[in-house]
Amino acid sequence: MTNKKKHMSWIWQPWPSSLHRKTDNMLAKVTVCLLLIGVSYRLLFYPSGSGVKQLVSTNEINRNSTDKGKCNLFDGMWIPNPSGPAYTNSTCRFIEDHQNCLMNGRPDKEYLHWGWKPYQCDLPLFDSYLFLDVMRDKTWAFIGDSILRNQVQSFLCLLSKAEEPVELYHSSDFKSRRWLFRKHNLTVSLIWTPFLAHAEIFENENGVSDAPIQLHFDILDQSWSTTYTKFDYVVISGGQWFLKYAVYWENNSVVGCHNCPDKSHAELGYEFAYSKTLQLVFRHITSLIGEHIPVVIFRTWTPSHFENGQWFDGGICNRTVPYNEGEFNGSDVDHGMREVELREFEKARKVMESSGKLNYLKLLDTYQLSLMRPDGHVGSYRTFPRFDKNRKRKVQYDCLHWCVPGPIDAWNDIIMEMVVK
Numbered sequence: 001m002t003n004k005k006k007h008m009s010w011i012w013q014p015w016p017s018s019l020h021r022k023t024d025n026m027l028a029k030v031t032v033c034l035l036l037i038g039v040s041y042r043l044l045f046y047p048s049g050s051g052v053k054q055l056v057s058t059n060e061i062n063r064n065s066t067d068k069g070k071c072n073l074f075d076g077m078w079i080p081n082p083s084g085p086a087y088t089n090s091t092c093r094f095i096e097d098h099q100n101c102l103m104n105g106r107p108d109k110e111y112l113h114w115g116w117k118p119y120q121c122d123l124p125l126f127d128s129y130l131f132l133d134v135m136r137d138k139t140w141a142f143i144g145d146s147i148l149r150n151q152v153q154s155f156l157c158l159l160s161k162a163e164e165p166v167e168l169y170h171s172s173d174f175k176s177r178r179w180l181f182r183k184h185n186l187t188v189s190l191i192w193t194p195f196l197a198h199a200e201i202f203e204n205e206n207g208v209s210d211a212p213i214q215l216h217f218d219i220l221d222q223s224w225s226t227t228y229t230k231f232d233y234v235v236i237s238g239g240q241w242f243l244k245y246a247v248y249w250e251n252n253s254v255v256g257c258h259n260c261p262d263k264s265h266a267e268l269g270y271e272f273a274y275s276k277t278l279q280l281v282f283r284h285i286t287s288l289i290g291e292h293i294p295v296v297i298f299r300t301w302t303p304s305h306f307e308n309g310q311w312f313d314g315g316i317c318n319r320t321v322p323y324n325e326g327e328f329n330g331s332d333v334d335h336g337m338r339e340v341e342l343r344e345f346e347k348a349r350k351v352m353e354s355s356g357k358l359n360y361l362k363l364l365d366t367y368q369l370s371l372m373r374p375d376g377h378v379g380s381y382r383t384f385p386r387f388d389k390n391r392k393r394k395v396q397y398d399c400l401h402w403c404v405p406g407p408i409d410a411w412n413d414i415i416m417e418m419v420v421k
């Protein structure tokens with residue numbers, strides 16, 4: 001096995017605060033050979049710098065249009081926001097260590113001073129008091145992978161300005177959790193299900209796997225499917241895990257795989273797998289419309305921003321300002337996965353529309369606004385630098401997850417606008 005394959009799973013790991021030291025130690029020792037995924041990020045490297053002024057002036061042209069009814073919240077640009085984030089590492093206790101860039105000593109702060117500005121309207125900031133008021137006695141669930149957990153940290157930080165939730169439950173690995181905002185009787189659940197469909201994942205708590213994932217195209221993951229109708233709002237998202245090496249099942253038979261060494265299986269590819277899985281997920285959502293159903297908010301693919309390599313061979317992300325429009329258009333992986341999502345979502349949307357339930361399915365299309373923020377990732381600030389210096393290994397960058405606070409807060413500002421307005 002090669003050295004570069006050693007740490008390949010860490011990026012999808014949960015890193016609960018209580019475990020992270022142990023996890024780090026283990027990661028350094030990991031010698032189990034991991035299975036390579038077929039990601040080929042197109043590496044783009046463009047000089048940055050002159051963008052800020054241009055962003056502002058283009059924005060002035062569009063600022064005036066405030067027709068909310070027609071406003072596309074996802075079509076816009078980042079503009080300077082001198083007032084900075086709504087909370088910090090010192091005022092919020094829900095930030096996990098590995099995404100707590102402030103605590104981990106990230107020196108540049110400009111990434112905290114941008115606000116998302118849709119062209120056709122202004123996006124108000126998250127109003128925690130109003131949100132809790134409107135969501136009294138409601139239940140929310142965030143269903144997906146570690147990037148959704150990343151978003152939940154921001155969500156809880158924003159809400160805890162008005163009320164601190166208490167934790168009602170956590171799974172032993174802290175990947176699934178539930179909180180209650182007592183005064184408002186609002187429950188927020190986090191359900192870890194990286195494939196949304198049933199998958200056998202042979203990874204220990206350190207993200208090391210010695211057997212391929214077995215993914216079932218025709219069985220939903222019961223961790224969410226059985227309780228789904230009990231919620232009032234669910235945010236669903238996935239995608240990243242489909243890039244991994246996996247064997248695919250349907251009707252109790254192996255139908256193919258992605259990147260498997262066993263050449264007797266057909267290579268179906270991750271786009272096919274994602275598309276099959278989303279069909280299953282949306283079939284579940286659209287088939288239950290006779291019952292109490294939650295409002296489903298489907299969040300789109302998250303682009304990563306590795307440069308000069310990938311996440312397992314020294315790729316970095318050290319930019320400190322957003323991209324200009326057109327400066328970076330995403331990788332081939334981004335384009336493919338996004339197309340799959342939009343296609344499957346559109347099919348489901350039509351079914352909901354024909355049943356008069358269109359308001360129960362919403363697209364949280366954070367792709368474009370996230371694509372513009374190479375500066376918003378955790379980068380080398382997963383841990384406080386001294387942890388890595390002691391160990392004399394090269395710092396591995398996380399250019400997939402986002403600093404909290406950071407641009408990921410805008411995802412929740414948009415949720416607020418989508419469901420409360």
Ligand SMILES: *[C@@H]1O[C@H](CO)[C@@H](O)[C@H](O)[C@H]1NC(C)=O
Pocket residue numbers: 064
């Ligand atoms: C913005 O809209 C207001 C009212 O509709 C109008 O009076 C003003 O001239 C507009 N400003 C620009 C720069 O278009």
Ligand SMILES: *[C@@H]1O[C@H](CO)[C@@H](O)[C@H](O)[C@H]1NC(C)=O
Pocket residue numbers: 089090102103104105
């Ligand atoms: C927050 O981050 C700052 C550095 O930006 C650090 O000095 C402070 O100790 C941190 N506070 C907490 C509670 O993590």
Ligand SMILES: *[C@@H]1O[C@H](CO)[C@@H](O)[C@H](O)[C@H]1NC(C)=O
Pocket residue numbers: 137138139185
């Ligand atoms: C809290 O909300 C749940 C629904 O989420 C409801 O069943 C329950 O009765 C509420 N509790 C109180 C004390 O109002």
Ligand SMILES: *[C@@H]1O[C@H](CO)[C@@H](O)[C@H](O)[C@H]1NC(C)=O
Pocket residue numbers: 250251255
């Ligand atoms: C699995 O079973 C379903 C329902 O019987 C069928 O529509 C589908 O084609 C089958 N898939 C495969 C790969 O055999």
Ligand SMILES: *[C@@H]1O[C@H](CO)[C@@H](O)[C@H](O)[C@H]1NC(C)=O
Pocket residue numbers: 316318319320
């Ligand atoms: C980012 O890292 C590259 C390679 O190490 C370096 O050349 C560049 O100056 C760094 N940029 C910033 C803004 O630190």
Ligand SMILES: *[C@@H]1O[C@H](CO)[C@@H](O)[C@H](O)[C@H]1NC(C)=O
Pocket residue numbers: 044326327328329
């Ligand atoms: C991104 O797409 C736009 C519009 O198609 C194009 O003008 C621009 O050159 C592209 N940028 C890059 C870096 O490929």
